[in-house]
Amino acid sequence: MPTPASILKDTFGYDSFRPLQREVIENILAGRDTLAIMPTGGGKSLCYQIPSLLLDGLTLVVSPLIALMKDQVEQMRASGVPAVMLNSSLPAYEYQKNMDLVRSGAVKLLYLAPETLLTPRIFSLLSQIELALLTIDEAHCISEWGHDFRPEYRQITEVRQRYPKATCLALTATATPRVRADIKSSLQFSDSNEFIASFNRPNLFIDVRPKRDAIGQTLDFLKERKEQSGIIYCFSRRQVDELASYLEMKGFSVRPYHAGLDANQRKANQEAFIRDDVQIIVATIAFGMGINKPNVRFVIHFDLPKSIEGYYQEIGRAGRDDLPAHCLLLYNYSDVSKQRYFINQKEGNEKRVATEHLDALVRYAEDEINCRRKPLLTYFGESYEAENCQNCDNCTTEKREQTDITIPAQKFLSCVKRTGERFGAVHVTGVLRGSKRAKILQYGHDKLSTYGIGSELSRPQWKHLARQLEQMGYLAKEGEFQVLHVTPEGMDALRKRTQIMGHIQEDSRQRRKVPEKLEYDQSLFAILRQKRKNLADEAGMPPYIIFSDKTLVEMSAYYPQSLESILKMSGVGQVKLRRYGQDFLREIKSYCAEKGISEKEKTVPRPRNNSGRRYMIVGEMYNAGESIQSLAERYQVQTSTILNHLAKFAAAGNPLKNASELQAQTSLSKEKQEKALSAFDELGTDFLKPVFDRLNGEISYEELKIMRLIAVSR
Ligand code: ADP
Ligand code: ZN
DSSP states (O other): OOOHHHHHHHTTOOSSOOTTHHHHHHHHHTTOOEEEEOOTTSOOTHHHHHHHHHSSSEEEEEOSOHHHHHHHHHHHHHTTOOEEEEOTTSOHHHHHHHHHHHHHTOOSEEEEOHHHHTSHHHHHHHHTSOEEEEEETTGGGGOTTSTTOOHHHHTHHHHHHHOTTSEEEEEESOOOHHHHHHHHHHTTOOGGGEEEOOOOOTTEEEEEEEOSSHHHHHHHHHHTTTTOEEEEEOSSHHHHHHHHHHHHHTTOOEEEEOTTSOHHHHHHHHHHHHTTSSSEEEEOTTSOTTOOOTTEEEEEESSOOSOHHHHHHHHTTSOTTSSOEEEEEEEOHHHHHHHHHHHTTSOHHHHHHHHHHHHHHHHHHHOOSSOTHHHHHHHTTOOOOOSOOSSBHHHHSOOOOOEEOHHHHHHHHHHHHHTTSOSOHHHHHHHHTTOOOHHHHHTTGGGSTTTTOOTTSOHHHHHHHHHHHHHTTSEEEETTTTEEEEOHHHHHHHHHTOOOEEOOOOSSOOOOOOOOOOOSOHHHHHHHHHHHHHHHHHHTSOHHHHOOHHHHHHHHHHOOOSHHHHHTSTTOOHHHHHHHHHHHHHHHHHHHHHHTOOOOOOOOOOOSTTGGGHHHHHHHHHHTTOOHHHHHHHHTOOHHHHHHHHHHHHHTTOOOOOHHHHHTTOOOOHHHHHHHHHHHHHHOSSOSHHHHHHTTTOSOHHHHHHHHHHHHHO
8 A cells, every 4th residue: 555655755756754744645635624834845746746646536736827837747747647737828639638538537636727727628527527636726826815816716715615525735835824814714624724834944055245246246156156056136137137148258157037038038048947958047036936946056136135025935946956055145235225215216005015125124134143044934923943053144154252332332322313313324424434525514513523533433334333223222213214313222321321232344254154065976966967968858858857956966975876776866766767767877887887986875864853953962972082983873974974063063163172083084195184284274264165276176175174174173
């Protein structure tokens, strides 16, 4: 008897369920109506795909996105699941063929657009067969309270009433409590059947950097990510075109995407990106809806997004395959002013809402202390409890010591007071720095006692200080012109000369990242990727339908030498094994034979809980005298994984003991070790690449990792 878990492995090739998948599937199999809310990329599709193979009768999936439907059907067929779709994009003969297949009972999964569902043809078809599961994808479209209400969706509720015996599954990635209630009552669900997954996406590295030289920063970022796929979001169409042509000139594989391009061009560019024919898409936010490409390795926000919701959705397009992905937001205050300018052209409620969205985003971007995940998840009604997520800029930046900023804070607050609480930060800063700007002279602010008393700090430093005072509640901003006033707490602090602690901004922030490096054979990966591309082109489908990057990464890490071992790779089920197993096995074997590499055994995945703190435990056991070898055995991982844990442990500020144990891990000569250590002394231990380059690639990254540990533990 197949079970959800056996289908997960045999058909889809995955070892374990994502959060809530199992619960949702079991609930459906028990015949209960279910509302499941999971983030984009959370794996909603499996929640009905697996039941469809276990239930007697047909599973119907109503989905508004025809492009996505086609993709899903292709993916299902590639895994050997009998699936078809019916929608207006199909030629008549194919439509008829699919109708016949459904009628004959050969099909387990049928995808429909909502407008198709509501036609007499479909009603008649459904009356001839047994409907086991009615799935409503993007269920928030049912609700008028949602951000994407579609009237034709409302009518699905009637269809629900026609088939009371079928179980109903409603799926969505966004739903406020009000929308949730609306979905359930429209479909007549009961409360106990609601599943809400966390919106946290732990594999996304969330990074906000001050935008200085946006193009240079983008180039540097891309240079470190050759061969990777990613999206760059810009504010305007013009910016998209400019950046795309600039990057093209610099030799990157890139295409633009925005609503100003003609429909064919737009479609071709999107296709090329999805099929890995180009690596980078530069786009306005028009791009991304319905994109299901799992191997997007980075998302750059070249300009400021409009709201936290939009931002989270956009970065959510990265790393859907669960592998590490980097989300970079380039932030500066002039982008904020630009958007404020546009917002001020609006009126009434629209203006108020847009201002609130922007303010929330500014607070988020300017926070240099708290974990990025906290405000993001709070925004979606979730609380994120972990102290340190290990995967955002603020959690991996060495916390700067707070200093006493009482004096400059007093200067700023009293200058706000003296200028009558009628100006913004720019004006106040000008007065403090003794500016001769016309506006200052015109108001006679050059006569104030606070005029020119603050030349020790630069303008950005004062602004930064003002924002801290705001966050501490001593200052508040109001209205269209962002006029500052001193709060009662601020007055109190001034009067009592309260000590105020904070930061004085430096020009370059000291950052210390935990580098996330995947350990796999890059050359083998490139070969397998090419193989996948060839197979995909022959079959006329996107490469990821064949295997995801994650599958290829695992193959390049474990070097499977038999079909049996290939089956252990993530994403390889029976059908894909039969279809593509030999092809890939051949490539891997000939590569390994040539290089004399043998297979590495893939161990069963360990439960995920606790893994966030694993490095602490490993670090402490190591310092207590346990050897690297025995730690590797204890956790059934490679020694390099233990070394990574130790690196994180050290980066978190814990000194490592027992340098001789580390020395035993390296096979480098004394002389090379010395060279590496002095390179680390000179270039710092944050990044390996500069050291690697300095040594002309003479020492491998694996060895450098060990040397870095020695360097930081001396
Ligand atoms: P969404 O919730 O956005 O609809 P999908 O169902 O498209 O997400 O899943 C996103 C990706 O995650 C797909 O590539 C899918 O194959 C993969 N996936 C889903 N469930 C699992 C799992 N349990 N293990 C590994 N990968 C999974
Ligand atoms: Zn964090």
